[in-house]
Amino acid sequence: MNDARLQAVDAGFAYFESFTNLERDAGAARTPMRLERMRDLLSSFGNPQERFRSIHIAGSKGKGSTGAFLASVLRSLGHRVGFYTSPHVRDYRERITVDNGYASEVVLRDAFAAIRRHVETTYPASNTERPTTFELLTLLAFLVFRETGCDWAVVETGLGGRLDATNVLRPQACVLTRIEREHVEYLGDRLEQIAAEKAGIIKAKTPVFCSAQYPEVINVIRTRASELEAPLFELPAALRLCDTTFTRGGMHLRLRIEGFPELSTDLRLTGSVQAQNAALAAYALFSLFPQTPLAAMESGISAAWLPARGELPATVPPIMIDGAHTPNSVEAVTAEFCRLFEAPRTLVFGAVRGKDYPAMAAACAGAFERVIISRPGRFKPSDLEELAAAFRTVHPRVELCPEADEAWARVRSHGDPALITGSFYLAAELHAVLDKSSD
Numbered sequence: 001m002n003d004a005r006l007q008a009v010d011a012g013f014a015y016f017e018s019f020t021n022l023e024r025d026a027g028a029a030r031t032p033m034r035l036e037r038m039r040d041l042l043s044s045f046g047n048p049q050e051r052f053r054s055i056h057i058a059g060s061k062g063k064g065s066t067g068a069f070l071a072s073v074l075r076s077l078g079h080r081v082g083f084y085t086s087p088h089v090r091d092y093r094e095r096i097t098v099d100n101g102y103a104s105e106v107v108l109r110d111a112f113a114a115i116r117r118h119v120e121t122t123y124p125a126s127n128t129e130r131p132t133t134f135e136l137l138t139l140l141a142f143l144v145f146r147e148t149g150c151d152w153a154v155v156e157t158g159l160g161g162r163l164d165a166t167n168v169l170r171p172q173a174c175v176l177t178r179i180e181r182e183h184v185e186y187l188g189d190r191l192e193q194i195a196a197e198k199a200g201i202i203k204a205k206t207p208v209f210c211s212a213q214y215p216e217v218i219n220v221i222r223t224r225a226s227e228l229e230a231p232l233f234e235l236p237a238a239l240r241l242c243d244t245t246f247t248r249g250g251m252h253l254r255l256r257i258e259g260f261p262e263l264s265t266d267l268r269l270t271g272s273v274q275a276q277n278a279a280l281a282a283y284a285l286f287s288l289f290p291q292t293p294l295a296a297m298e299s300g301i302s303a304a305w306l307p308a309r310g311e312l313p314a315t316v317p318p319i320m321i322d323g324a325h326t327p328n329s330v331e332a333v334t335a336e337f338c339r340l341f342e343a344p345r346t347l348v349f350g351a352v353r354g355k356d357y358p359a360m361a362a363a364c365a366g367a368f369e370r371v372i373i374s375r376p377g378r379f380k381p382s383d384l385e386e387l388a389a390a391f392r393t394v395h396p397r398v399e400l401c402p403e404a405d406e407a408w409a410r411v412r413s414h415g416d417p418a419l420i421t422g423s424f425y426l427a428a429e430l431h432a433v434l435d436k437s438s439d
Contacts, residue, residue, distance in 0.1 A: 005105040005106065005109055006105065008105075008108075008109040008112065008113075009093070009105055009108050009109060009112070011112075012108065012109070012111075012112030012113075012115075012116075012140075013092045015112070015116060016133050016136045016137060016140075017133060019130060019131060019132055019133045019136060020130070020132045020133065021132065021133040021134070022132060022133075022134060022158070022159055023086070023087065023133070023134070023158070023379075023380070034163065035163060035165075035167060035168060037129060037131055037135065038131075038135050038138065038139075038165045038168055039168055041118075041131060041135060041136075041139050042139065042142065042168060044118055044122070045114070045118070045139065045142075045143060048142040048143050048145065048146035049142045049168055049169055050170075051145075051146045052082065052145050052146065052150045052151055052152060052153050053151060053152050053153070053171075053172050054152065054153045054154070054155055054169050054170075054171040054172065055067075055070055055152070055153075055154050055155070055171055055172060055173050055174075055175060055284065056155050056157070056166065056167075056169050056171040056173075056174050056175070056201050057070075057154065057155065057156045057157065057174075057175045057176075057177065058156075058157040058160070058161035058164070058174070058175075058176055058177070058198040058199075058200075058201045059175075059176050059177025059178055059179055059198060059211070060177070060178055060179050060180040060181075060194075060198075060326065061177060061178045061180060061273075061324075061326060061328070061329050062177035062178055062211070062273065062276070062277045062280075063085070063156045063157070063177050064085045064086075064156060064306050064309065065269055065273075065274055065277040065304075065306060065309050066175060066177050066277040066280050066281050067083060067085055067154045067155075067156050068083070068085075068269070068304040068305065068306045068309075069277060069278050069280075069281035069282070069300070069301055069304045070154045070175070070281045070284065070285065071083040071097075071100070071152075071154040071304075072100070072300040072301065072303045072304035073281065073282075073285050073292075073296065073297055073300030073301060073304075074152050074154070074285070074300070075099060075100065075300065075303075076296040076297070076299050076300035076303070077289065077292065077296050077300070079151050079152045080098070080099060080148070080149055080150050080151050080152070081098070081099060081150060081151075081152045081153065081154065082096070082097070082098050082141065082144065082145035082148070082150040082152070082153040082154070083096075083097045083098075083100075083153070083154045084096055084138070084141040084145075084153065084154070084155045084156060084166070085156045085306070086134075086137075086156065086158055087424045087425075088428075089307040089308050089323075089424060089427055089428045089431055090307065090428065090431055090432075090435070093108075094307070095137065095141070096108075096137075096140060096141045096144055098144065098145070098148045098150060100303075103144045103148065104148065107144055107147050107148060108140075108144065110147075111140055111143045111144060111147070112140070114143075115136060115139060115140060115143075119131065119136070132165070134158045134159075134165050135165045138158075138165040138166055141153075141155075155169060155171075157198075157201065160194075160197035160198060160200065161197055161198045161199065161200040161201040162196070162197050162198075162199075162200025162201070163197075163200070164200075164201070166201075167200065167201055170203060170206075171201075171203065171206060172206070172207075172288065173206065173207050173208070173209060173284055173288055174201050174202050174203065174206055174207070174208045174209070174230070175208075175209045175210075175280065175281075175284055176198060176199065176201075176208065176209070176210045176211065176213075176221060177211050177277070177280065178211050178212065178213065178328075179191070179194060179195050179198050179213055179214070179217045180194075180326050180328055180329075181194060181326075191214060191216050191217055192216050192217075192219075192220055194217075195213075195216070195217040195220035195221065196220050196224070199220055199221050199224040199225075200224075202221075202224050202225055202228055202230050203228065203230065204228040204229060204230065205228070205229050205230060205231075206228075206230050207230065207231045207232075207233060207284075207287065207288070208221070208225050208230050208231065208232045208233065209233045209235070209280060209283055209284040209287070210232065210233065210234050210235060210280075211235050211236075211276060211277075211280050212235065212236045212276070218234070233283060233284075233287060235257075235276075235279060235280050235283055238257050238258045238259070238283060239256075239257060239258075239279055239283075240256045240257065240258055241254060241255060241256035241262065242254075242255055242256075242275050242276065242279055243255075244272055244275045246270070246336070246339050246340055250266055250267055250268050250269075250270055250312070251266070251267045251269075251270050251271070251274070251275070252264070252265070252266050252267070253265055253266070253267050253275050253278060253301070255275070255278065255279055255282060257279065257282060257283050257286060259286075260282075260286040261294050263282065263294055263297055263298050263301070264298070265298040265299070265301050265302045266302050267301065267302060267304075268302070268303070268304065268305040269304060269305060269306070269309050269310055270309075270310035270311075270312060270320070270336065270340075271309075271310040271322075271332065271333060271336040272332070272335075272336065273310075273329070273332050273333075273336075274309065274310055278301050278304075281301070282297060282301065285297065307321070307427070307431065308321050308322060308323040308424055308427035308428075308431070309322060309323065310322055310333065310336060311427075312340075313434060315434065316412075317411065317412065317414075317415050317416060317417055317418060318341065318417045318418075319411070319417065319418045319419070319420060320333070320336075320337050320340070320341075320417075320418075320419050320420070320421075321420045321421075321427050321430060321431070322419070322420070322421045322427070323421070323423065323424035323427050324421045324422070325351060325352075325355060325422060325423050325424070326355075326356075326360075327356055327359040327360050327362075327363045328363075330360045330363045330364050330421060330422065331363035331364060333419070333421055334363065334364040334367050334419065334421075337367075337417075337419045338367050340417075341417035343367075343369060344368075344369035344370075344416045345367060345368045345369055345416055345417050345418070345419065346368060346369060346370050346371075346372065346411055346414050346416045346417070346418040346419075347364060347365065347367075347368040347370070347371045347372065347418070347419050347421075348372045348374055348407050348411060348418055348419070348420040348421075348426070348430070349364070349371060349372070349373055349374070349387070349391070349420075349421060349422040349426075350373065350374045350375055350376035350382065350384075350387070350422045350423050350425070350426035350429075351376060351382065351387060351422040351423050351426075352376055352380040352381065352382050352423055352425065353380070353381045353382050353383050355422075357386060357387050357390035357391075358390045358393070360390075360422065361390045361391045361393070361394050361395070362394055364419075364421075365391055365394045365395040366394065366395070368395070368419075369397070369414075369416060370397040370398075370399065370414065371391050371395050371397065371398045371399070372398075372399045372400075372401050372407050372410055372411070373387055373388045373391065373398060373399070373400050373401070374401050374402060374403070374404055374406075374407040374426060374429070375402045375403065375404070375426075375429070376422065376423035376425035376426035376429065377423075377425040377426065377428060377429050379425055380425065384400060384402055385400075388400050404426070404429035404430050404432065404433045405433045405436075407430075408430065408433045408434070408437075
């Protein structure tokens with residue numbers, strides 16, 4: 001990339017970061033989420049979201065991976081596909097991709113300049129209705145998808161769904177991944193409340209594809225879909241086969257969904273949860289495109305990839321990096337790791353403040369010889385002492401290595417297979433250390 005263009009792109013993302021950022025500033029005074037502001041922004045730019053077809057995804061876990069499977073299969077069918085996801089691991093540009101690559105730096109630079117001119121004219125610093133970081137990122141994504149000629153976009157919500165900036169779409173399908181208790185400061189502290197917010201993306205008469213859910217969650221989804229006459233397709237009722245074979249290089253999947261041909265393919269994304277995400281994506285696309293060639297479905301699912309989702313970098317000792325950050329997802333990734341690697345094992349764990357430290361510790365600590373607690377970056381606050389104390393209640397060997405390079409050095413000195421998990425921000429820190437080491 002041209003250095004001047006790269007600097008312009010970096011400056012654009014930094015400018016967006018100067019606005020209220022709900023990813024980073026949980027609990028702080030903030031601009032409230034409201035769709036009217038997002039609609040005004042989009043209207044000022046000619047409503048770019050109306051220029052492509054879309055699939056809209058909400059949920060607590062698996063949104064990114066499911067979106068990657070959807071986007072990859074759509075590409076295999078010959079479409080030009082935009083993908084909007086979060087968070088990023090290495091580079092902000094990971095959030096807005098076109099045909100599995102970073103958007104053109106020229107398109108990004110021009111979009112940043114246009115957005116900045118509009119914002120500074122329309123929303124002076126004293127205006128309490130200034131857009132949020134995520135709203136600006138969403139606008140940027142939709143502009144990029146329009147300017148690069150995408151005919152499909154796979155779009156992931158940021159927080160919740162009902163009031164999320166992405167909920168201006170009129171999608172061809174809505175997809176709901178596993179819903180768990182999270183972001184209680186925004187969405188409510190009961191599963192039913194959280195489910196109602198996530199189900200807010202459901203549109204009238206628009207098909208909804210849903211993964212396995214808690215009983216109180218699926219009841220909310222069924223009620224909402226019925227109210228809007230939206231056809232609801234529940235994966236558990238249609239799934240006939242979902243067999244996985246694990247290898248150090250990934251995973252082989254055999255999948256059969258009622259009414260559609262059986263597929264057999266390798267996955268770059270590792271773990272039984274990824275098999276379920278692939279199944280959900282396949283269910284949606286087989287249903288939307290009943291004549292989808294089996295080979296296109298298999299090749300698209302096989303090619304899908306995102307960092308820090310059961311990722312197995314080529315390192316010594318071997319490691320797995322995963323952004324799991326709820327008790328259930330931490331338990332699941334621990335089980336997958338233990339399938340691949342025998343004891344003794346090392347856990348490197350970091351989580352931001354506000355997560356359920358004791359529950360996450362109980363979900364994973366027992367599978368490891370030792371636990372290393374490390375800071376999940378500085379983007380969001382964390383409490384390493386409190387996190388270490390939670391792990392010490394269930395494990396006798398807990399080490400504190402605040403910096404990622406120190407944690408990686410400790411992993412190498414022990415020499416055992418290591419799982420790095422607890423936060424995408426920790427995954428980003430470890431990636432930076434590994435990139436520096438490879439350089």
